[in-house]
Amino acid sequence: MRRQRGDASHMTHRMGASASSSITNVGGDSVQAARLSASSSPEQHGIAVREKKKKMTGFATLRKKFIRRRRSSKACDHGRIIRDLVSTWSHLEATALLEEYEALAALKDLHVQAELARPPAATFKQDLSMLYDYKHCSDVDLVYRGACFPVHRAVLSARCPYFRDLLAGCPGYGARICLELRTPHLEVQMFSALLRYLYTGDICPHDATLEANLLRRLGEEFGTPNPLEHDLRYLLDTGDYADAALVFTSDSDYQRPDSGSSEYGFRPKLELPCHKAILSARSPFFRNLIQRRTRSGEDHTERALHIPTRIVLDESVIPKRYARVLLHAVYLDTVDLSLILRGSGCGNSAGSLGEVQALTHTGRMRPSPLEEAMELYQIGRFLELDILSQGCEDLILEYLTLESLPTVLKWGSQPHGSAWVHRQALHYLREEFQPIASSSILHQLDHAHLANVLQSHFLQASELEVLQAVLKWGEHELVRRMEDREPNLLSHTVHSVTRKGIKKRDLSDIELREILSELLPLVRIDHILPPNSEALAQAIRRGLVSTPPSHMIGDERDNLRVNAWIRGGKKNGFFVRPRLFMPYYEEIKSLVEEQMVQEADLVRLRRPRYVADIPDALYMVEEKPRAMGTAGVDVLAAAFPEDKELIIVVPDSATMAAMLKREQKLKQSPSCQRAISLPLSSRHEINRQVRLRVVREFNLPDTVADLLER
DSSP states (O other), X not given: OOXXXXXXXXXXXXXXXXXXXXXXXXXXOOOOOOOOOOOXXXXXXXXXXXXXXXXXXXXXXXXXXXXXXXXXXXXXXXHHHHHHHHTTXXXXXXXXXXXXXXXXXXXXXXXXXXXXXOOOOOOHHHHHHHHHXXXXXXXXXXXXXXXXXXXXXXXXXXXXXXXXXXXXXXXXTTEEEEOOOSSTTOOHHHHHHHHHHHHHSSOOTTTOOOOHHHHHHHHHXXXXXXXXXXXXXXXXXXXXXXXXXXEEEOGGGBOOGGGSSOTTSBOOSEEEEEOHHHHHHHOHHHHHXXXXXXXXXXXXXXXXXXXXXXXXXXXXXXXXXXXXHHHHHHHHSEEEGGGSOOSGGGSOOTTTTHHHHHHHOOSOSSOOHHHHXXXXXXXXXXXXXXXHHHHHHHHHHHTOOTTTHHHHHXXXXXXXXXXXXHHHHHHHHHHTHHHHHTSGGGGGSOHHHHHHHHTOTTOOSOHHHHHHXXXXXXXXXXXXXXXXXXXXXXXXXXXXXXXXXXXXXXXXXXXXXXXXXXXXXXXXXXXXXXXXXXXXXXXXXXXXXXXXXXXXXXXXXXHHHHHTTSOOOTTOOOOOOOOOOHHHXXXXXXXHHHHHHHTGGGTTSSOOTTOOOOOHHHHHHHTSOXXXXXXXXXXXXXXXXXXXXXXXXXXXXXXXXXXXXHHHHHHTSHHHHHXXXXXXXXXXXXXXXXXXXXXXXXXXXXXXXXXXXX
């Protein structure tokens, strides 16, 4: 069944206040509310959190999650350093740098929206509405005024006292019931709207306009139903009207058919009652399975014997300990890890979803909540239960910390992992790069992940910190390689490298330069502050930095350092686009505001001579990747890694038309229009982020964005 498309901007992303929380409600596509600093009193803090939650958008919440409050002393140091740089600049030059930052800030908003984009999982209301439309697994026919309505006994019995009593008097599969209602002049279309209301809990204006008097009369005859969630919970908890059962077995439970344990030759370890209509509505996997049984005639025997349809699940694929979590997500749109069955018989099941277990297996008897969420995500993918998969994505993001970051990055990059989680983890890495660079977590990062964030304009670290982190990572990688080459078979012996330790002077700069050959060019050397940094000078002396910063080359012209930060027209070959490092941005914005007050007569009298009004086409040429890491987006077509199989997905014409329509709508959004209006914005980069957001909302690979561009 095609997944319903939706506007990702309507999704409310909430991130949990702590990793101990284990319940995620994904009915509205959520990411739990962000962790906040406890700098204020508990009462004030609680009030502030409640007030902010009412106003937060998905983007604001994610930003709150990732951007933790930095220590004021550290922020002040960065502010002082950037002020020292621009202390000799003119007001026009400082304004040009501020405009560069503002363009990047607007682009970052669009970038984060694209990173957050995913197709919203259908809620139980939407799926039950589709169930009413397509009549899957219907077991009763209602006839009203000559119109036949195939319906589902369990849904109507749980929702409406009138139908509960009516259907109780007509047991059996396929009953055909002719209705004669007391309410006069009730049209067929109105009766259909009433049935849809029982399925969805919502009155659909496009079906009928129910007048107040008519609603009152219908309520008197049919009874007033409970909220839909209440009745679904009743069906889940009691198992009333169940016509199916989930049965979890394993190879060890198999017995001979003549053993008398069951007609299937299995001894069920766990059997949970459920409803075929609900399973069919929520999961294409279950719907296809039930339809195959119907076509094969198996369900005829079960109906004749008045036994529920047993849906047998192999515990080596879907562990039984997740059974109640699975049904809870099916009926109520929530992922509750507290429902995981614990005990000696419910531990890790050998071979469950092989690849996921191989990644998450740690040798412990009980996996962590993060590992359980990862395994449940794969189960949701296997069962085509999007509400479970997205709920697990939200939980994984809730458990994302500095310590779990390497695991989440590795898992998200795997074919069985979540691309959406991987994007959020990379965003977390960019935002938290400073504390990561100063911890041992840095050594656990893969080369590819480090290269990815170093290419970003939005990496939250000064360029000096970036250089130091790259050197630190490279030296650790070199030590690891030396230990792997250690001639001693036994480590920690007197002569072993591991035992003695390796001093920095023992490291080969040639081998280190080879290890960092792809990372060091991504460091924006011209933006290292202070420019006389000892770390930079030492890297140059060791031959790690092949090209010194521009102010060390040639004559001592004062404007060389300025030209490395702001655009200076066609003759400026030193310009490198600065990263949107927030302490620098805030300090420059404050500085320009001060200068505007002091020199009001100079404000906006003329365009800065450093800012050229270049057409967008030229910006596209200007912003191609450079050797010194100045690039934004690679616009070269078909530039894919050679070690990966290229799979081109071509949407059908209807999907492509819908995507183009969505693209045009997003381009008219306030955030996009604001980005376009800024003088230094690149329309090419803006359009790229919009297209990425569109294809991700339609659950298509990022490569499809190139089709939209063409």
